[in-house]
Amino acid sequence: MAKEVNLMRGLNDEDWLLCDFHIHTSLSDGKIPLREVVDLYGEHGFDAISITDHILDRYTLEERIKNGEPINVIKEEDFKDYLKLLWDEAKRAWEKYNMLLIPGVEVTNNHDFYHILVIDVKEYIDPTLLVEEIVKRAKEQNALVIAAHPDKKKQDQVHHSWHLWKNQEKFRDLFDAWEVANRDDLFNSIGVKKYNYIANSDFHEPRHIYSWKTLIKAEKNTEALKEAIRNNEYVAIYLMRGKLNDN
Incomplete structure (x- = not known):
């Protein structure tokens, strides 16, 4: 399958890494268990x-x-157990698929309408905090901080990151990157302003694996990937198409 994906990329350089940094499992509102998600991406x-x-x-x-x-x-009281599950799966993902799994979280504030991805998270962050404080605490952990779906998605009735969209100029340099594409949506409001960007699937169920993704030319380790996204060098977005065998 890896060879097939490399051909799909249309890139000859094996140094480009196929990445997705926005994935949900049945531990929150995803439809399939963590282990099955890891196997799906690995395969x-x-x-x-x-x-x-x-x-x-x-x-x-x-x-x-x-x-x-x-x-x-x-929940906050379960967060350490959540991280342990991710680290256990990270070890298995590397050994079985040579795939890097970086523990993350979507800091979700549906009261004031902002969703923030924290990649390489190490400690719980209260989503009730203001945007600036959430970002500050994430960066104190040396985590990557991404504005999630900062424009309205076609299928959503509610604009979950309305506060980020409304304050784009205020927050533009606060985040390490902004999602310029999420699942099947492209956000022109981010692209035309040339913010640091990445693309993700916002995966909740198997069919979502075929959606927007990020290609990064970097070494395959957490620090190298974070640095590449922060510098926004050798970062490209890629629309992965296909069909699951069971669909």
Whole structure:
């Protein structure tokens, strides 16, 4: 499968890494378990991924509990266990697929409308905090900080990152990168302003593996990938097409 993906890239240089840094599992609101997600990406020849299950602001969390709705997030008290699961799967992903798995999280504030990806996360960050404080705490962990789907996606009724979209100029240099593409959507508001960018699947179910991705020319290690995205050098977006065998 890796050879097939390399041909799909249309690139001869093997140094380009196929990456996806926005992936959800059944640990939050994804449809399939962590191990199956890792196997799916490994079997499709990916070089680097980040699992970014949701953590949620306390107001929305309290509302879901009050209304008897599914929580579908990683609670603060379970966060260390979540990281341990990711590190265990990271070891397996490397040994079985030579695929880098970077622990991440989607800091989700549905009360004030901003979603922030933190890649290479090491400690819990309260999603109820202001954007600037979330970014500050993430960078204190030497994590990569990405503005998630900062424009409205076609299929969404609510603009989940409306606050980031409204304050693009204010936040433009706060983030290491902005999603210029998410699943099947391209965000012209990010592209035309030439912000640092990446593209991700916002994966929730198997068919989402065929969507926008990022290609990065860098060494296959966490620090090299983070540095490449921060510098936005040798970073390209790529629309991966295909069909799952069981669809």
